[in-house]
Amino acid sequence: MSTPKRSSTGSRGDGASVTGTFRCEHAGCIAPPFQTQYLLNSHANVHSINRPHFCHVPGCPRGEKGRGFKRKNEMIRHGLVHDSPGYVCPFCPDREHKYPRPDNLQRHVRVHHQDKSKDDPQLREVLAQRPEGGSRGRRRRVGG
Structure with a gap:
């Protein structure tokens, strides 16, 4: 994966100009620029094959011996399957x-x-x- 680039312009939504937005440089990615490095890093997971977040409910196919999640928020949302x-x-x-x-x-x-x-x-x-x-x-x- 190539190094993320920092863009020099952007918009805050209220008409004010924002500098320092972060763009994904993954080939073919059309995601809009991100406002922080943290958000760009989180987005980069969609291009990865890694699935480091797992459901902790015993026997769940999304547990450690199964197919986990690329993003922590997806794992948390999945928890509703068990809690709802x-x-x-x-x-x-x-x-x-x-x-x-x-x-x-x-x-x-x-x-x-x-x-x-x-x-x-x-x-x-x-x-x-x-x-x-x-x-x-x-x-x-x-x-x-």
């Missing part, structure tokens, strides 16, 4: 479709139940459930 109560499709007969993450259920409904609205009360009720143990999303800073 399951999001059951309210529109399928016999409730046979169960998904570990709410976005998986939303995609299923979009593809297989095109006549249903994303705001359908039955779907909203299922999506409102939360896994035990609190929030699994981004951490929020407490206090001011």
Whole structure:
């Protein structure tokens, strides 16, 4: 892999100019420049064959003896497969479709139940459930 290059210009999103964005120099990569070296390094994993992050649940095919993950955040998201109560499709007969993450259920409904609205009360009720143990999303800073 070639050495990452630092670009001299960029945009912060508020119209202000930003200097020092980092570009991926991997052949054929079309990723936009990254604002930090850390983000570029994280991105570089997509070009690697290494999968250094593994699920810690015994017997999981994504464990150390199986196929791990290139990125830590992917491994953490995968953990929902084991921790989630399951999001059951309210529109399928016999409730046979169960998904570990709410976005998986939303995609299923979009593809297989095109006549249903994303705001359908039955779907909203299922999506409102939360896994035990609190929030699994981004951490929020407490206090001011």
